[in-house]
Amino acid sequence: MNYTKSRYAVMNTKEKQYVIGVDLGGTNTVFGIVSHDGDIVAEASIKTRSFPTAEQFVDAGVECLTPLIDKVGGISCIEAMGIGAPNGNIHTGCIELAPNLPWKGIVPLAQMFSDRLGVDVSITNDANAAALGELIYGAARGMKDVVVITLGTGVGGGVITGGQLLYGHDGMAGELGHVTMVRGEGGRLCGCGRRGCLETYCSATGVARTARELLSTTDRPSLLRDKSPELIEALDVSIAASKGDELALDVFRFTGDILGQACADFAAFSSPEAFIFFGGLAKAGDLLMQPIKESYDRNVMPVYRGKARFLISELMDRNAAVLGASAVGRRM
Amino acid sequence: MNYTKSRYAVMNTKEKQYVIGVDLGGTNTVFGIVSHDGDIVAEASIKTRSFPTAEQFVDAGVECLTPLIDKVGGISCIEAMGIGAPNGNIHTGCIELAPNLPWKGIVPLAQMFSDRLGVDVSITNDANAAALGELIYGAARGMKDVVVITLGTGVGGGVITGGQLLYGHDGMAGELGHVTMVRGEGGRLCGCGRRGCLETYCSATGVARTARELLSTTDRPSLLRDKSPELIEALDVSIAASKGDELALDVFRFTGDILGQACADFAAFSSPEAFIFFGGLAKAGDLLMQPIKESYDRNVMPVYRGKARFLISELMDRNAAVLGASAVGRRM
Numbered sequence: 001m002n003y004t005k006s007r008y009a010v011m012n013t014k015e016k017q018y019v020i021g022v023d024l025g026g027t028n029t030v031f032g033i034v035s036h037d038g039d040i041v042a043e044a045s046i047k048t049r050s051f052p053t054a055e056q057f058v059d060a061g062v063e064c065l066t067p068l069i070d071k072v073g074g075i076s077c078i079e080a081m082g083i084g085a086p087n088g089n090i091h092t093g094c095i096e097l098a099p100n101l102p103w104k105g106i107v108p109l110a111q112m113f114s115d116r117l118g119v120d121v122s123i124t125n126d127a128n129a130a131a132l133g134e135l136i137y138g139a140a141r142g143m144k145d146v147v148v149i150t151l152g153t154g155v156g157g158g159v160i161t162g163g164q165l166l167y168g169h170d171g172m173a174g175e176l177g178h179v180t181m182v183r184g185e186g187g188r189l190c191g192c193g194r195r196g197c198l199e200t201y202c203s204a205t206g207v208a209r210t211a212r213e214l215l216s217t218t219d220r221p222s223l224l225r226d227k228s229p230e231l232i233e234a235l236d237v238s239i240a241a242s243k244g245d246e247l248a249l250d251v252f253r254f255t256g257d258i259l260g261q262a263c264a265d266f267a268a269f270s271s272p273e274a275f276i277f278f279g280g281l282a283k284a285g286d287l288l289m290q291p292i293k294e295s296y297d298r299n300v301m302p303v304y305r306g307k308a309r310f311l312i313s314e315l316m317d318r319n320a321a322v323l324g325a326s327a328v329g330r331r332m
Numbered sequence: 333m334n335y336t337k338s339r340y341a342v343m344n345t346k347e348k349q350y351v352i353g354v355d356l357g358g359t360n361t362v363f364g365i366v367s368h369d370g371d372i373v374a375e376a377s378i379k380t381r382s383f384p385t386a387e388q389f390v391d392a393g394v395e396c397l398t399p400l401i402d403k404v405g406g407i408s409c410i411e412a413m414g415i416g417a418p419n420g421n422i423h424t425g426c427i428e429l430a431p432n433l434p435w436k437g438i439v440p441l442a443q444m445f446s447d448r449l450g451v452d453v454s455i456t457n458d459a460n461a462a463a464l465g466e467l468i469y470g471a472a473r474g475m476k477d478v479v480v481i482t483l484g485t486g487v488g489g490g491v492i493t494g495g496q497l498l499y500g501h502d503g504m505a506g507e508l509g510h511v512t513m514v515r516g517e518g519g520r521l522c523g524c525g526r527r528g529c530l531e532t533y534c535s536a537t538g539v540a541r542t543a544r545e546l547l548s549t550t551d552r553p554s555l556l557r558d559k560s561p562e563l564i565e566a567l568d569v570s571i572a573a574s575k576g577d578e579l580a581l582d583v584f585r586f587t588g589d590i591l592g593q594a595c596a597d598f599a600a601f602s603s604p605e606a607f608i609f610f611g612g613l614a615k616a617g618d619l620l621m622q623p624i625k626e627s628y629d630r631n632v633m634p635v636y637r638g639k640a641r642f643l644i645s646e647l648m649d650r651n652a653a654v655l656g657a658s659a660v661g662r663r664m
Contacts, residue, residue, distance in 0.1 A: 145501040159601065161498050161505075168493075168603025169477040170639060175600040178633045180593065183514075192633050261512065268507040269491065269601050271500025301510045301524050307502060 016079040018072050020065065020119075021326025023129075023319070024048065024085035024109075026100040031061065032322035033068050033078075038137040040319055042068040054103040058112045065117070081113060081121045082329025084129030084321055089171040090328075093123055122328045124167075126150070126321065128174060130278050130313070131158020132165055133324025138276075138314040145272045147263070148313075149176055151281035154191070155199040155206075161270055177203065179265065181258050201258045204234035204281050211237045211251045222247035238284045252284065253291045260295020267296075267304040278313040278320070285312065348411040350404050352397065352451075353658025355461075355651070356380065356417035356441075358432040363393065364654035365400050365410075370469040372651055374400040386435045390444045397449070412452045413445060414661025416461030416653055421503040422660075425455055454660045456499075458482070458653065460506060462610050462645070463490020464497055465656025470608075470646040477604045479595070480645075481508060483613035486523070487531040487538075493602055509535065511597065513590050533590045536566035536613050543569045543583045554579035570616045584616065585623045592627020599628075599636040610645040610652070617644065 018041070023030045026048060033042040044064050051057035069075055087098040093110030095101065110121040124132075131148035134140040140148070144163040150156040157176025159166040166173045177199035178192055187196020188209070200206050212229045215222065223240040224232055224247065240248035263275050281288065293310050315323055350373070355362045358380060365374040376396050383389035401407055419430040425442030427433065442453040456464075463480035466472040472480070476495040482488040489508025491498040498505045509531035510524055519528020520541070532538050544561045547554065555572040556564055556579065572580035595607050613620065625642050647655055 143501070145505075157601075161493055161500075162496055164494055164496075166493050166602055169475070169605035170603055172635055173477075173493075173601065173603040175603075175633060175635070178600045179597045180631070181515075183593065192635075194631070194633065261515070265511045265597070266601070268510045269489075269505065269598070270498055271502055271505040271507075273501035299512070299526070301507060301526065303504055303507070303524075 016077065018077050019079050019326040019329045020069075020081035021322040021324070021329065022061075022081065022083040022085075023126075023321035023325050024083055024088075024095075024101075025126075025321070026086065029057075029061065030319065030322050031065050031068060032319060032326065033072050034323060034326035038323055040322055042071050043319070043322070044068055049102055052102055054107045054109060054112065057103070058109070058116060061113065062116050075118060078117075078119050080329035081117065081119055082129070082325045082327060083109065083113070083121065083123040084126045084325035084328060085109070085123060086126060088123040088125045088128075090122060090124045090128070090167050091171040093121070095123070120329070124165075124171075124328050125156070126324075127156030128158045128165055128167070129324035129328050130156075130315075130320060131160055131174075131276075131324070132327035133315050133320055134158075134276050134278070134313060135160055135163075135165075136327040136330065137318075137323050138320075139311045140274065140276055143273050145270060146274050146276060147176070147266050147270065147272045148276045148278055149259070149263075150279045151202060151204065151277060152279040153204055155203045159270060160272075166270075176262070176266070179262060181262060198258065198262050202255050202262075202281075204279075207234040207237055207251060207255055207281060208232050210254055211248065214247055214251060218247075220247050224248060234281055238281075238287065241284070241287050249287070252287045256288050256291025257295040259288075260292045260297075261299045263292065263296050263308075263310075264300035264304075267300050267308060271304060272308060274309040274311050276311045276313055278316065282312050283316065348409065350409050351411050351658040351661045352401075352413035352449075353654040353656070353661065354393075354413065354415040354417075355458075355653035355657050356415055356420075356427075356433075357458075357653070358418065361389075361393065362651065362654050363397050363400060364651060364658065365404050366655060366658035370655055372654055374403050375651070375654070376400055381434055384434055386439045386441060386444065389435070390441070390448060393445065394448050407450060410449075410451050412454065412661035413449065414461070414657045414659060415441065415445070415453065415455040416458045416657035416660060417441070417455060418458060420455040420457045420460075422454060422456045422460070422499050423503040425453070427455070452661070456497075456503070456660050457488070458656075459488030459508075460490045460497055460499070461656035461660050462488075462647075462652060463492055463506075463608075463656070464659035465647050465652055466490075466608050466610070466645060467492055467495075467497075468659040468662065469650075469655050470652075471643045472606065472608055475605050477602060478606050478608060479508070479598050479602065479604045480608045480610055481591070481595075482611040483534060483536065483609060484611040485536055487535045491602060492604075498602075508594070508598070511594060513594060530590065530594050534587050534594075534613075536611075539566040539569055539583060539587055539613060540564050542586055543580065546579055546583060550579075552579050556580060566613055570613075570619065573616070573619050581619070584619045588620050588623025589627040591620075592624045592629075593631045595624065595628050595640075595642075596632035596636075599632050599640060603636060604640060606641040606643050608643045608645055610648065614644050615648065
């Protein structure tokens with residue numbers, strides 16, 4: 001389950017040429033067999049919520065995987081397995097207190113799969129898996145110092161330093177959505193119980209909230225007024241902005257401004273070569289990236305200015321989560 | 333000059349048992365010969381400002397070092413040399429644009445000493461050297477994930493992740509004094525040209541400034557009123573606080589509150605096992621540490637609460653800067 005030298009000694013032998021990548025989400029779990037080149041050569045999925053216990057889930061997972069493994073020549077062709085899962089902890093191999101999964105408490109999922117399949121199994125959280133995916137297969141190839149920011153329902157982070165994923169002493173590093181951007185009582189309330197977290201402004205949820213605030217506190221015209229406010233999602237804001245809607249564009253400017261400020265602080269910490277944005281909101285492209293870059297240049301310490309690149313994930317059109325998870329298994 | 337495997341192959345042979353540590357400061361440069369146990373067995377210094385060119389400085393340094401090296405058995409007993417210097421860059425081996433040194437521009441100091449002495453020479457900035465010193469000889473021994481914060485005239489940082497010093501892609505990581513704590517026009521102006529940097533509040537200079545602000549904006553009684561405001565230094569505030577002066581105690585509460593907020597953000601980034609405080613202001617001990625810990629617990633994301641330790645450097649009574657610099661030479 002853990003990194004061992006002997007495990008990597010087999011990497012170059014011909015037969016161990018695939019890694020299993022598992023994207024374990026709140027709704028679906030996707031199993032993929034990934035080649036060393038990053039091709040997903042076989043794939044299948046099960047419904048995560050159908051299994052009230054982790055034992056039942058592992059049984060179904062092994063059943064789902066068996067024909068895929070057979071297809072590539074049997075378990076002797078599998079080097080390792082990597083799982084990306086909410087609250088997955090690389091140090092313990094467990095899913096720990098995941099609020100959106102059916103199994104409560106501490107679930108030693110890596111050990112459970114390893115016992116059944118006879119291969120090493122590693123587990124980490126979704127954002128870390130995405131960062132490893134970018135490092136091995138995506139926009140961060142060849143880089144050693146990168147910050148990957150996932151912009152989805154929440155904001156997550158995966159930090160690569162010196163070519164290694166930064167896990168921290170307890171496996172919990174990279175919770176970049178929970179740095180404080182607006183201090184004091186004026187900060188938006190966050191799901192973590194505190195106020196002003198980056199996530200409350202720059203997640204898809206945060207973008208929709210900003211739009212609703214602008215609509216309700218001004219009488220500015222906007223295409224977004226065609227929809228009832230509680231139904232507005234980040235995608236609506238993105239579509240309106242791409243049509244030149246000034247209010248929607250302001251929502252992206254506001255979001256990018258805060259992200260640029262956060263990246264300026266991250267630069268002072270780890271001075272990455274690039275910031276890579278991943279997830280639904282990153283699909284807004286320049287609508288978001290341009291304000292981020294402008295804010296970064298305004299806010300960053302002069303010694304870092306103009307050095308870091310701002311990139312969008314290269315994996316979003318492929319099955320990034322499975323690739324990222326396989327990279328966790330293959331992590332070097 | 334750079335890390336090479338072969339360099340470390342000689343570490344276990346008996347004869348290479350010392351490392352040269354150089355603490356290059358704006359006023360003095362101290363050369364020390366350090367044993368593997370962290371004992372400084374020989375030491376001498378020169379005045380940095382006496383040498384208008386880097387060539388003259390290196391000549392004088394070699395002259396100063398020669399009897400020290402002879403004392404421990406000659407250059408064959410020296411494994412490597414490490415230099416801690418303002419704006420020292422580990423990647424280039426250069427001092428880059430240091431505002432407080434007599435030599436301007438880019439100075440390839442590691443190469444210059446290496447050419448003269450025939451040993452590998454590494455260079456990094458003072459805060460990184462302090463962090464490596466703590467890791468190898470001090471409060472961070474045995475730890476793998478640590479944030480070292482130096483509280484002096486400015487605020488510096490050295491970040492250890494996975495047992496390695498975090499340098500970033502350009503060698504400029506760990507400028508923790510320049511994360512933004514107060515955003516917008518209300519933030520204090522920083523020497524870096526921006527506003528609201530941690531350094532403007534939590535350096536020795538920042539503490540004195542806070543005291544002067546409290547004295548001039550209130551009529552609260554304080555022992556500090558015995559001194560003319562422009563002469564008040566952090567040490568005066570520390571002495572007054574240790575006598576129970578409420579205004580001085582408030583200065584430390586304010587300073588600790590901001591440091592605790594900064595550490596809460598650092599936890600979200602790298603989740604260290606400990607925060608270690610180094611430098612003059614850290615000598616205030618519990619006057620500062622207690623407010624830091626309380627603020628951290630109030631501000632940090634619940635998943636990190638109660639995990640990190642808050643420690644004071646164990647090297648401040650030894651020649652920490654020379655030990656830290658020697659650790660740069662010995663870095664693993």
